[in-house]
Amino acid sequence: MSARPLRVVGHPVERVDAIEKVTGRARYVTDLVLPGMAFAKVLRAPHPHARVVRVDVTRARGRAGVFAALAGADLTWCEPYFGPAFRDRPVLAIDVARYEGEPVAAVAAVDELAAAEALELIEVDYEPLPAALTLDEALRPGAPLVHAGEPLAGHFADLSTLRPERGTNVCHRFAYARGDVTATLGTAYLVVEDTFHFPRVQHYAMEPNAAVAAWDETGGLTVWAGTQNPYSVRVELAKMFGVPLAGIRIIVPHLGGGFGSKTYAKLEPLAAVLARAAGRPVRVAASAAEAFQTVRRCGARVNVRVGLARDGALLAVDCHADYDVGAYADIGPRVVQKATYTATGPYRVPHVSLQARAVYTNTTPGGAFRGFGVPQLAWALESLLDVAAERLDRDPVDLRRQNLLAHGEDFAPGDTPIDGKLEESLSRAAEAIGWTQPAAVDRGRGVAAMLKASVAPSVSEAIVRLHADGSASVLVSTVEMGQGARTALAQIAAEVLALPLARVTVTPPDTAITPYDQTTSSSRSTTVTGRAVQEAAADVRDQLQRIVADHLGVSPRDLVLDEGAVVAAGRRLGYPEVLALRFGMTGGELIGRGVVAPGRTRAPLGGSTPFWEMAVGAAEVSLDEETGAVTVERYVSVADVGRAVNPLILEGQDEGAVVQGLGHTLLEEMTYGDGHLLNGSLLAYRVPRAEDVPAVLECRFVENGDGSGPFGAKGAGEGSLIPVSPAVANALARLSGIRLRELPLLPERVWRALRARGPR
Amino acid sequence: MTDARASDGGPAPERIRVTVNGRLCELDVVPHALLLDVLRDRLDLKGAKRSCDAQVCGACTVLVDGLAVSACTYLAVEADSRSVLTVEGLAEDARLHPIQQAFVDHGAIQCGFCTSGMLLTAKALLDDEPAPRRQDVLDHLRGSLCRCTGYRKIVEAILAVARTRP
Numbered sequence: 001m002s003a004r005p006l007r008v009v010g011h012p013v014e015r016v017d018a019i020e021k022v023t024g025r026a027r028y029v030t031d032l033v034l035p036g037m038a039f040a041k042v043l044r045a046p047h048p049h050a051r052v053v054r055v056d057v058t059r060a061r062g063r064a065g066v067f068a069a070l071a072g073a074d075l076t077w078c079e080p081y082f083g084p085a086f087r088d089r090p091v092l093a094i095d096v097a098r099y100e101g102e103p104v105a106a107v108a109a110v111d112e113l114a115a116a117e118a119l120e121l122i123e124v125d126y127e128p129l130p131a132a133l134t135l136d137e138a139l140r141p142g143a144p145l146v147h148a149g150e151p152l153a154g155h156f157a158d159l160s161t162l163r164p165e166r167g168t169n170v171c172h173r174f175a176y177a178r179g180d181v182t183a184t185l186g187t188a189y190l191v192v193e194d195t196f197h198f199p200r201v202q203h204y205a206m207e208p209n210a211a212v213a214a215w216d217e218t219g220g221l222t223v224w225a226g227t228q229n230p231y232s233v234r235v236e237l238a239k240m241f242g243v244p245l246a247g248i249r250i251i252v253p254h255l256g257g258g259f260g261s262k263t264y265a266k267l268e269p270l271a272a273v274l275a276r277a278a279g280r281p282v283r284v285a286a287s288a289a290e291a292f293q294t295v296r297r298c299g300a301r302v303n304v305r306v307g308l309a310r311d312g313a314l315l316a317v318d319c320h321a322d323y324d325v326g327a328y329a330d331i332g333p334r335v336v337q338k339a340t341y342t343a344t345g346p347y348r349v350p351h352v353s354l355q356a357r358a359v360y361t362n363t364t365p366g367g368a369f370r371g372f373g374v375p376q377l378a379w380a381l382e383s384l385l386d387v388a389a390e391r392l393d394r395d396p397v398d399l400r401r402q403n404l405l406a407h408g409e410d411f412a413p414g415d416t417p418i419d420g421k422l423e424e425s426l427s428r429a430a431e432a433i434g435w436t437q438p439a440a441v442d443r444g445r446g447v448a449a450m451l452k453a454s455v456a457p458s459v460s461e462a463i464v465r466l467h468a469d470g471s472a473s474v475l476v477s478t479v480e481m482g483q484g485a486r487t488a489l490a491q492i493a494a495e496v497l498a499l500p501l502a503r504v505t506v507t508p509p510d511t512a513i514t515p516y517d518q519t520t521s522s523s524r525s526t527t528v529t530g531r532a533v534q535e536a537a538a539d540v541r542d543q544l545q546r547i548v549a550d551h552l553g554v555s556p557r558d559l560v561l562d563e564g565a566v567v568a569a570g571r572r573l574g575y576p577e578v579l580a581l582r583f584g585m586t587g588g589e590l591i592g593r594g595v596v597a598p599g600r601t602r603a604p605l606g607g608s609t610p611f612w613e614m615a616v617g618a619a620e621v622s623l624d625e626e627t628g629a630v631t632v633e634r635y636v637s638v639a640d641v642g643r644a645v646n647p648l649i650l651e652g653q654d655e656g657a658v659v660q661g662l663g664h665t666l667l668e669e670m671t672y673g674d675g676h677l678l679n680g681s682l683l684a685y686r687v688p689r690a691e692d693v694p695a696v697l698e699c700r701f702v703e704n705g706d707g708s709g710p711f712g713a714k715g716a717g718e719g720s721l722i723p724v725s726p727a728v729a730n731a732l733a734r735l736s737g738i739r740l741r742e743l744p745l746l747p748e749r750v751w752r753a754l755r756a757r758g759p760r
Numbered sequence: 761m762t763d764a765r766a767s768d769g770g771p772a773p774e775r776i777r778v779t780v781n782g783r784l785c786e787l788d789v790v791p792h793a794l795l796l797d798v799l800r801d802r803l804d805l806k807g808a809k810r811s812c813d814a815q816v817c818g819a820c821t822v823l824v825d826g827l828a829v830s831a832c833t834y835l836a837v838e839a840d841s842r843s844v845l846t847v848e849g850l851a852e853d854a855r856l857h858p859i860q861q862a863f864v865d866h867g868a869i870q871c872g873f874c875t876s877g878m879l880l881t882a883k884a885l886l887d888d889e890p891a892p893r894r895q896d897v898l899d900h901l902r903g904s905l906c907r908c909t910g911y912r913k914i915v916e917a918i919l920a921v922a923r924t925r926p
Binding site for chain 2: 652
């Protein structure tokens with residue numbers, strides 16, 4: 001097959017969900033209506049940290065139209081804690097509320113108005129406690145403890161032995177080292193060091209988190225969930241309710257964006273307990289403001305020391321990062337571990353010492369967000385590399401080029417060797433931004449690069465069914481959240497089975513029907529789930545060939561698939577004919593299986609990354625020195641994707657990644673004051689608008705067919721976000737001479753730095 | 761969920777006559793009922809989406825007498841005697857509206873949650889100004905957020921419709 005030109009893969013085919021989305025027919029969780037469904041509202045803590053002395057839901061429970069009113073103390077009939085790393089998060093606060101906005105009680109009623117009115121009848125006595133809102137406040141001696149006791153283990157085997165450090169707010173500590181950093185830094189020609197800050201930011205997936213739960217007459221539970229991880233949610237609910245995995249069914253319709261905000265259980269446990277108490281289906285739908293109280297990106301403070309030789313060779317990196325994971329661990333420990341492991345970026349560094357802490361604070365829990373902890377570290381390292389270049393009087397592009405890991409080189413012993421050509425991305429980005437030509441006097445240019453591992457080991461399974469009429473169903477549990485996974489996976493199956501795309505349907509995730517998939521995140525779906533689909537389709541292909549080979553008395557190797565038919569010398573049998581041969585009637589189907597399960601390896605994190613995500617960004621900025629306003633005039637992103645399965649979708653995804661990166665670079669920050677989140681709604685929290693997009697925005701791809709995914713593809717979609725902040729800040733530094741260490745680059749911050757710099 | 765049910769002691773419903781996607785509807789709605797809820801929950805038109813609740817994001821945008829409004833902050837009673845167009849009414853006889861087709865062709869769709877509002881916002885602009893400049897489009901999209909696409913393909917799709925119009 002591989003020698004033939006690709007018919008479907010590699011082409012900018014129309015999204016399979018395009019028509020349903022432009023006609024308003026695409027269905028999301030909050031579009032679903034179940035008979036008898038009740039609607040929930042959540043009472044949330046008004047304090048950042050408080051003892052919950054008393055919750056009385058009696059009056060709410062007695063109100064007309066109310067089916068259930070629950071507080072944490074009512075959850076005696078189930079395991080009330082959940083969380084993927086540690087089960088430290090109660091469905092409803094138990095004894096203590098650890099952040100402003102934490103769910104304390106909830107009501108399910110005949111409609112949302114009745115539920116909202118019933119909330120007002122709930123009485124809660126709080127005893128405010130001292131709170132730790134920032135890393136500094138949480139890490140200082142004698143800091144208020146966000147968690148006093150020890151939480152239960154979550155559901156990852158490799159995290160199950162971890163425990164928070166008693167008597168501190170350190171939720172998790174990670175360290176990775178090789179070589180001798182101390183000695184190397186002591187003798188390096190140049191050592192640069194600085195501390196950088198990355199803000200807490202909100203995903204703002206336009207569809208806020210939502211779930212509908214219904215218990216059935218057999219004791220089984222079905223949840224329609226806006227989740228990126230149906231199988232993780234299933235595990236959480238099975239543990240909470242003591243129900244076998246087979247008794248829990250998670251169905252995922254379209255997601256209105258994810259970006260990490262819908263990884264792992266969020267509202268599903270609450271919907272499930274309310275549905276049990278109400279004895280009917282219950283919908284919990286967060287408002288956009290409540291999404292700010294559900295999850296956010298982990299803010300970070302990153303101190304980096306970089307040692308270089310006189311010729312510019314990187315010798316050592318010493319990194320200490322503190323991540324603010326908020327009030328509950330969520331997947332924070334994994335974020336910290338995975339990101340810190342790659343804190344040296346795409347460079348060859350012989351001596352490294354990388355240390356990080358996940359730190360609890362009394363704020364909205366921090367979790368996964370596009371880039372998974374890497375943007376925080378790249379902001380620091382890539383800024384500092386430009387400082388080093390200036391000190392060495394080196395061109396920043398040349399300095400990076402000198403130190404880039406080569407194709408096939410080890411990133412770390414035991415892990416996957418580098419599987420792309422970083423120098424090609426760097427050269428193309430530099431060329432596209434016009435790096436070697438002088439910029440206009442009022443413009444500055446900057447570059448930055450990134451490298452990120454995907455989750456490993458991870459498991460994906462796929463089933464492909466070829467039906468009697470020659471159409472095919474792809475059963476996978478990859479979630480369509482806008483990234484185009486359904487289209488890409490359909491393209492892969494269509495390519496292998498030589499079918500038109502319109503003859504392939506990808507089934508939405510339903511854990512009762514579609515097979516196991518670990519997660520739709522980590523840019524893994526095209527590569528890992530895609531490989532499972534490719535394998536399952538190839539299984540069907542092999543069956544088709546065997547049937548025809550037996551029938552014609554030829555070798556299966558002499559048969560090829562071509563436009564829905566098995567073709568031998570002079571003979572052409574359409575798939576319906578082949579199936580009729582096999583089953584002796586118009587019925588039956590061929591079922592193919594694909595399993596990707598690479599298992600654990602000697603790699604430092606226990607599994608070898610299935611691919612390295614890598615990208616380079618180049619920015620050209622202008623600056624209004626009177627106001628401090630920075631404008632990104634041009635931006636070029638070049639991502640090494642192995643092969644673009646769908647170039648149009650991929651380009652759109654990376655354009656979105658760049659603009660989302662511009663959000664935390666120029667605009668976005670969850671601001672806290674007096675213990676409260678001050679901008680927890682879209683009225684006050686400013687995300688990029690169309691007018692904020694650079695006049696020139698180009699997303700390009702390096703395609704050498706060297707990825708481990710189907711047809712040489714590999715993961716994309718997160719990488720292009722990561723270089724944005726340092727590329728813009730590096731451009732600003734080269735234009736104006738100011739080096740900012742704190743994001744976002746708000747006009748006020750820039751203006752203050754300009755004042756401190758003085759006139760030039 | 762705001763419906764015709766008056767809550768305890770709440771105000772009584774009012775009868776409104778509103779043309780939705782060309783069909784006249786008579787509905788009893790409480791005075792505080794939002795157009796978004798009436799469209800989604802009473803008329804089963806789920807295309808308009810709820811997101812920011814504050815007239816910032818545009819996911820709930822529909823046209824009332826040709827003008828783009830945020831249905832999340834627009835009272836249903838204000839639509840009395842008016843004509844409402846939602847995304848479900850854009851295509852004619854199963855033929856996509858040129859703006860819908862342009863969004864498909866330009867890859868201006870990702871998660872789809874902003875798409876309905878974007879399409880109607882674009883229609884209001886193009887009905888008013890058939891040949892907008894790029895800056896006009898950017899200005900017009902100030903009340904329409906998208907978190908997936910980075911906007912470029914949406915802007916290109918709208919400009920492409922303007923170019924191909926007779």
